Amino acid sequence: MWWQIVRRLLIFLISALVASIVVFVLLTLVGDPARTILGTEATPQGIAEMRHQMGLDRPVITQYLSWANGMLHGDFGTSFVTQLPIGPQIGERLLVTLWLVAGGMVVALVVALPLGTLAALWHRRVAGWILSGLSQLGIAVPAFLAGILLIAAFAVELGWLPSGGYVVPAADPIGFLKHMMLPWASLGLVQGAVLARYVRSAVLDEMEQDYLRTARAKGMTVWRAVIRHGMRNASIPVLTVLGVQMITVLVGAVVVEQVFVIPGIGSFLVDSVARQDRLAVQGIVVTIVVISLAVSFLVDTAYALIDPRLRRR
Amino acid sequence: MTVPMPEPMSQPPMTPFAAAAGAPVPSRPETSVPAVRVRDLSISAGSVPLVHDVSFDVGAGRRVGIIGASGSGKTLTCLAIAGLLPVGLTATGSVRVDGFGPDVLTASERELATMRGRLTGVVFQEPMTALNPTMRIDRQIMEAMRLHGGRAPRALDRAAAETILREVGISDPRRIARSFPHELSGGQRQRVVIAIALANRPRLLICDEPTTALDVTVQATVLQLIDTQTSAAGSALLFISHDLAVVASVCDELLVMWQGTIVERGHVTTVLENPTHPHTRQLLADADVSVRTESARPGPEMP
Numbered sequence: 326m327w328w329q330i331v332r333r334l335l336i337f338l339i340s341a342l343v344a345s346i347v348v349f350v351l352l353t354l355v356g357d358p359a360r361t362i363l364g365t366e367a368t369p370q371g372i373a374e375m376r377h378q379m380g381l382d383r384p385v386i387t388q389y390l391s392w393a394n395g396m397l398h399g400d401f402g403t404s405f406v407t408q409l410p411i412g413p414q415i416g417e418r419l420l421v422t423l424w425l426v427a428g429g430m431v432v433a434l435v436v437a438l439p440l441g442t443l444a445a446l447w448h449r450r451v452a453g454w455i456l457s458g459l460s461q462l463g464i465a466v467p468a469f470l471a472g473i474l475l476i477a478a479f480a481v482e483l484g485w486l487p488s489g490g491y492v493v494p495a496a497d498p499i500g501f502l503k504h505m506m507l508p509w510a511s512l513g514l515v516q517g518a519v520l521a522r523y524v525r526s527a528v529l530d531e532m533e534q535d536y537l538r539t540a541r542a543k544g545m546t547v548w549r550a551v552i553r554h555g556m557r558n559a560s561i562p563v564l565t566v567l568g569v570q571m572i573t574v575l576v577g578a579v580v581v582e583q584v585f586v587i588p589g590i591g592s593f594l595v596d597s598v599a600r601q602d603r604l605a606v607q608g609i610v611v612t613i614v615v616i617s618l619a620v621s622f623l624v625d626t627a628y629a630l631i632d633p634r635l636r637r638r
Numbered sequence: 639m640t641v642p643m644p645e646p647m648s649q650p651p652m653t654p655f656a657a658a659a660g661a662p663v664p665s666r667p668e669t670s671v672p673a674v675r676v677r678d679l680s681i682s683a684g685s686v687p688l689v690h691d692v693s694f695d696v697g698a699g700r701r702v703g704i705i706g707a708s709g710s711g712k713t714l715t716c717l718a719i720a721g722l723l724p725v726g727l728t729a730t731g732s733v734r735v736d737g738f739g740p741d742v743l744t745a746s747e748r749e750l751a752t753m754r755g756r757l758t759g760v761v762f763q764e765p766m767t768a769l770n771p772t773m774r775i776d777r778q779i780m781e782a783m784r785l786h787g788g789r790a791p792r793a794l795d796r797a798a799a800e801t802i803l804r805e806v807g808i809s810d811p812r813r814i815a816r817s818f819p820h821e822l823s824g825g826q827r828q829r830v831v832i833a834i835a836l837a838n839r840p841r842l843l844i845c846d847e848p849t850t851a852l853d854v855t856v857q858a859t860v861l862q863l864i865d866t867q868t869s870a871a872g873s874a875l876l877f878i879s880h881d882l883a884v885v886a887s888v889c890d891e892l893l894v895m896w897q898g899t900i901v902e903r904g905h906v907t908t909v910l911e912n913p914t915h916p917h918t919r920q921l922l923a924d925a926d927v928s929v930r931t932e933s934a935r936p937g938p939e940m941p
Contacts, residue, residue, distance in 0.1 A: 449725060449726075534767065535762060535764055535767035535768050536767065536768055536769055536770040536771070538722060538762070538768075539760075539762065539768045539769065539770075539831070539834070540770070540781075541722060541751070541754060542720060542722060542754050542755060542758075542759070542760040542762075542835070543754065543755040543781060543782040543785055543834060544751050544752065544753075544754045544755030544756060544782070544785040544786055545751055545754075545785065546747050546748055546750075546751045547747055549751070553781075554770050554773070557772050557773075558770075558771070558772055631772065632771065632772055633771070633772060633818040633820070634771055634818070634820045
C-alpha cells in the first residue's frame with residue numbers, strides 16, 4: 326500500500342519534470358522575446374544587448390535549470406512584458422479558477438449521482454428513459470452555450486444574478502456566491518450530464534453482481550442493496566471519469582471564464598499568449614500540467630482506498 | 639473452471655455422508671405447516687415457458703433435493719421461492735413460506751425483504767462472487783443479523799459474527815472476521831456464505847449447487863457443514879444439484895426436474911432404487927461414473 330503510493334508519487338514527480346522540460350523547450354523554439362520587446366526597429370546590437378540582459382544568450386540547459394530552480398522556490402520570474410512578478414499573479418488567478426472548477430464539480434456530482442443512480446434503478450421504466458434522455462441532451466450542450474443561455478435567462482431576463490464578473494469571497498461572501506452561481510451551473514450541469522451516464526452504467530453493472538443478490542437474499546430491497554453494496558464499487562469507474570473531467574474543466578475553464586468575465590488562470594493564459602509573454606505562458610502551462618498530474622495521482626491513490634483488492638502488500 | 643474431475647468410482651463418491659442421510663432426521667409432526675408450499679408454479683420469459691406447473695412441499699425441518707440438468711428449471715424454481723426472481727420473468731401459481739403472510743409471487747419487494755434472510759436463507763453456487771469484495775467479512779455477517787434483529791451494540795454483533803464463523807468451521811474466526819473476501823479460499827468463502835444464510839436461523843435454507851464451484855477436496859466438508867448446520871438451526875433444506883450422489887447424501891426426498899417440470903418424486907432411496915423416468919435413469923447412470931451433465935439438454939438457463 327505505502328510502496329504503491331511512493332511509486333505513484335515518483336511517477337508524478339518524473340512526469341512533472343518531463344512536462345516542464347517539454348514546455349520550456351517548445352516555448353524556447355518559438356520567437357525571440359528580445360525582438361518582441363524591442364519591436365521592428367531594433368538594431369542587431371540592441372537585440373544582442375537585450376538578450377544578454379535577459380540571460381537568453383546562455384545555453385538552453387542553463388536557462389532551463391535556473392528557471393526550474395526558481396519555480397521550485399516559488400519564484401516564477403518577472404515578466405519582461407509587464408515587469409510584474411509572475412508567481413503571485415498565477416496564484417491569484419489560479420485560486421479563482423479552482424473555486425470555479427471545485428464548485429462546478431460539486432454541482433456535477435450533485436446532479437450526476439442521483440440522476441445516474443435513478444436512471445439505472447429505473448432502467449426498465451419510462452422514468453429511466455426520460456432521465457437518460459435528459460443527460461443525453463446535457464451532453465450535447467457545450468458549457469459556453471449553457472452559460473450564455475443561463476445569462477440570458479437569469480441575468481438579462483429575470484435579473485436575479487449578475488451576468489459576469491468576480492468578487493473575492495473574503496471581501497463579500499454573498500456577492501461571491503451570486504457571481505459564481507451561473508458559472509458553476511453552466512459547468513456543473515454539462516459535466517453532470519456526462520458523469521450521469523457513467524454513474525448509470527456503473528450502477529447497472531453493480532446490479533448484475535452476485536453480491537448484490539446476496540445482499541437481497543439477506544433481506545435488503547433492491548434499492549437498499551444498491552446503495553449499501555453497489556455504490557462503493559460503482560465509485561471506482563465514476564472516480565476515473567471524475568478525475569478526467571476535473572482536468573478537462575481546469576484546462577477548458579478558459580471558455581467559461583471568457584463568457585462570465587472571470588479573471589481565472591485560463592483568461593490569464595489567453596492574455597499572456599496575446600502579449601507574447603513567454604515566461605508567464607511557461608509558468609501557467611506548467612502549473613496547469615502539475616495540477617492535472619496531481620489529480621491523476623490522487624485518483625489512482627483513491628482506488629486502493631476504495632477497493633481492498635488493489636492494496637498489495 | 640479448475641475443478642478437477644473426480645476419479646471414476648464404482649459407487650457414489652459421498653459415501654462418508656450417506657450414513658448421515660440415512661440417520662433419523664429430526665422431523666416434526668406431519669401435521670405442522672410446511673416450511674414452503676409451492677403450488678402450480680409456472681415461470682416464463684415473455685412467451686417462453688421455463689418452469690411449468692411445479693408443486694411440492696418442503697416440510698418443517700425436512701430436506702428436499704431437486705436434481706436435473708442445466709436448464710431444467712431447478713434454479714429458477716428456487717429463486718422464485720426465495721423471492722429473487724430476475725426482473726423480466728413472470729411467475730404464476732403460488733409460493734407460501736411459513737411465517738410470511740403474503741404469497742411470495744405477488745408480494746412487493748419491500749414485503750419480500752422482510753422475508754428474505756429471516757425466513758429463507760440462500761447459498762449460491764459461486765462463493766467467489768457472492769460476497770462484497772470491498773466489505774470485511776464480519777460486517778457482511780453482522781449486516782445479515784442486524785437487518786432482522788434490530789440494533790445491537792456493535793461489539794456484541796462482532797462477537798456474534800465470530801461465534802458464527804467458528805460454528806461454520808473457520809479455525810481462526812478473529813482474523814477471518816477482519817479479512818476481505820479476496821483473502822479467503824473458495825471453501826472459506828462458501829462457509830461464510832453459509833454462515834450468512836443461517837445467521838437468523840431461517841425456516842428454509844436454499845442451496846443452489848453449493849459445492850459445484852469448489853475443489854473436490856473441499857466439497858465433502860462443505861456438504862457436511864450444510865448437513866450439520868441445517869440440523870443445528872432447525873431449518874428445512876431445499877438442495878439443488880445436478881449431481882445425484884451429492885443430493886442423495888444430504889436429502890430425504892427427491893424431485894427430478896426435466897425441461898421445466900417435475901418428472902419424478904419420492905423418498906431418496908425409493909427413487910434411487912427404482913427410477914421410473916428415463917431422465918432419472920440417465921442421471922443415475924451419470925452419477926455412477928461421476929460425469930457432470932452440463933450440456934445434457936438444450937434449454938434456457940438463467941444465471
